[in-house]
Amino acid sequence: MPRQKIPQLICPAGSLPALKAAVDHGADAVYLGYRNDTNARNFAGLNFDQKAMAEGIRYAQSQGRGVLMAINTFAQPGRTADWQHAVDGAAELGVDAVILADVGLLDYASRRHPDLRLHLSVQGSATNYEAVNFAHREFGIRRAVLPRVLTLAQVETVIRHTPVEIEVFGFGSLCVMNEGRCWLSSYATGESPNTVGACSPAKYVQWVRSPGQMTTRLNGILIDSFGDDEPAGYPTLCKGRFEVDGETYYALEEPTSLNVLEILPKIANIGIAAIKVEGRQRSPAYVAQVTRTLRAALDELARNAQHFHVKPAWQSELARVAEGSQVTLGAYNRPWR
Amino acid sequence: MSNSFSIPRFRLPTLVSAIGSHLPQWPHSLALAAALNAAAKLRLLPADSLELLEGRCFVIEVLDAGGQASFSYRGGIFRPLFRVPEVPDLCFRANLSAFLQLLVRQEDPDTLFFNRELSIVGDTELGLLVKNMLDAVEWPPLTKAPIFRH
Numbered sequence: 124m125p126r127q128k129i130p131q132l133i134c135p136a137g138s139l140p141a142l143k144a145a146v147d148h149g150a151d152a153v154y155l156g157y158r159n160d161t162n163a164r165n166f167a168g169l170n171f172d173q174k175a176m177a178e179g180i181r182y183a184q185s186q187g188r189g190v191l192m193a194i195n196t197f198a199q200p201g202r203t204a205d206w207q208h209a210v211d212g213a214a215e216l217g218v219d220a221v222i223l224a225d226v227g228l229l230d231y232a233s234r235r236h237p238d239l240r241l242h243l244s245v246q247g248s249a250t251n252y253e254a255v256n257f258a259h260r261e262f263g264i265r266r267a268v269l270p271r272v273l274t275l276a277q278v279e280t281v282i283r284h285t286p287v288e289i290e291v292f293g294f295g296s297l298c299v300m301n302e303g304r305c306w307l308s309s310y311a312t313g314e315s316p317n318t319v320g321a322c323s324p325a326k327y328v329q330w331v332r333s334p335g336q337m338t339t340r341l342n343g344i345l346i347d348s349f350g351d352d353e354p355a356g357y358p359t360l361c362k363g364r365f366e367v368d369g370e371t372y373y374a375l376e377e378p379t380s381l382n383v384l385e386i387l388p389k390i391a392n393i394g395i396a397a398i399k400v401e402g403r404q405r406s407p408a409y410v411a412q413v414t415r416t417l418r419a420a421l422d423e424l425a426r427n428a429q430h431f432h433v434k435p436a437w438q439s440e441l442a443r444v445a446e447g448s449q450v451t452l453g454a455y456n457r458p459w460r
Numbered sequence: 461m462s463n464s465f466s467i468p469r470f471r472l473p474t475l476v477s478a479i480g481s482h483l484p485q486w487p488h489s490l491a492l493a494a495a496l497n498a499a500a501k502l503r504l505l506p507a508d509s510l511e512l513l514e515g516r517c518f519v520i521e522v523l524d525a526g527g528q529a530s531f532s533y534r535g536g537i538f539r540p541l542f543r544v545p546e547v548p549d550l551c552f553r554a555n556l557s558a559f560l561q562l563l564v565r566q567e568d569p570d571t572l573f574f575n576r577e578l579s580i581v582g583d584t585e586l587g588l589l590v591k592n593m594l595d596a597v598e599w600p601p602l603t604k605a606p607i608f609r610h
């Protein structure tokens with residue numbers, strides 16, 4: 124029986140130890156970014172300086188793993204050169220691909236570095252095959268990461284109508300899933316992933332403890348209030364509990380993490396090229412736990428696609444590190460469109 | 461960390477914190493500051509992140525042990541604080557098992573935060589910086605540590 128073709132496993136690296144954890148636990152490729160606002164995880168102390176970047180690339184590539192560099196924010200007025208230099212630097216370092224969202228930057232990269240492999244970032248917000256094919260035709264992108272708003276059937280339609288490889292999210296914190304188009308963080312703080320590379324930047328976040336509860340504020344706006352035993356989530360507007368028509372609840376979405384273990388056979392069947400793990404802001408421990416679990420599941424699928432079943436140990440390992448301690452299939456299995 | 465070794469989640473008996481909170485706290489502060497200075501001297505802590513700690517004071521509170529350590533970073537040196545500041549720039553609070561799990565990279569701080577096992581109060585950006593700084597440290601493999609060499 125032919126072995127089932129399985130998607131690549133793409134894992135997050137916010138630091139050198141996280142990169143090594145991903146490689147050591149079976150990632151096919153890691154994705155990372157510079158220590159500045161050219162990537163959408165621009166947090167204090169996170170990401171790679173030149174030295175760590177060079178060592179990380181050497182560590183991964185020497186073991187036959189890929190390194191994808193995320194330069195996935197939008198070039199800000201007057202500073203376009205910073206983003207172009209980031210692309211030049213990535214090409215010079217010999218990364219396996221750059222992940223871009225900005226159309227101007229895609230254009231620059233495709234002209235300046237015709238041999239550099241381009242991936243369209245989830246922040247590029249391409250949700251249909253016309254958008255993906257446009258980026259392929261104009262800039263020669265080889266892969267697109269789809270936003271987490273599509274059902275699996277819709278993902279399949281995209282795959283059927285494009286020569287571009289399709290990557291989807293496999294595990295990690297879910298945000299409001301309007302990637303590349305979300306302005307909630309800007310509404311509260313004036314800063315957003317697209318502009319400064321961070322959603323709800325930490326300098327605007329305040330956690331205040333009082334007996335029996337903890338409150339979270341974002342730039343003074345009350346986001347949520349937790350009892351001592353209630354699970355917490357990231358301090359973003361989309362994860363807040365708000366009063367609507369006299370009722371206080373998660374009006375936008377609950378803190379939760381996407382987890383595709385259950386639909387892994389279908390993901391492989393429809394020809395998804397790669398699944399991505401969210402979480403460059405997380406620690407090496409998280410990267411090790413999630414990479415190890417998804418590697419085991421993908422290997423099991425490759426060995427025995429007919430009788431693949433999700434092991435409870437995988438589910439509990441992933442649920443433990445999930446935001447809000449709960450997981451969901453998100454839009455993938457949504458019955459409505 | 462190896463799969464064969466893991467730190468369980470536990471909580472020390474309440475008697476420990478009852479006694480611990482009445483003991484002098486300065487030895488914890490002294491020991492922690494010394495350990496951090498040793499790590500800085502070995503260049504395990506990145507210089508650009510350390511600069512951002514200048515003049516800030518920190519409290520680490522081990523809830524079930526009833527112990528706390530406080531220190532500041534001034535002039536490139538971690539200094540123990542013998543009097544705990546009323547409003548430190550940053551305070552980490554957790555039980556001993558959570559701190560141990562973090563130390564050996566068995567657990568992710570965000571996971572512990574989501575599960576309410578770790579609390580971070582004060583300057584959130586400073587907290588994130590410290591977390592990311594510790595995550596980026598490449599601890600020397602234990603087997604190469606002097607204690608294992610004969």
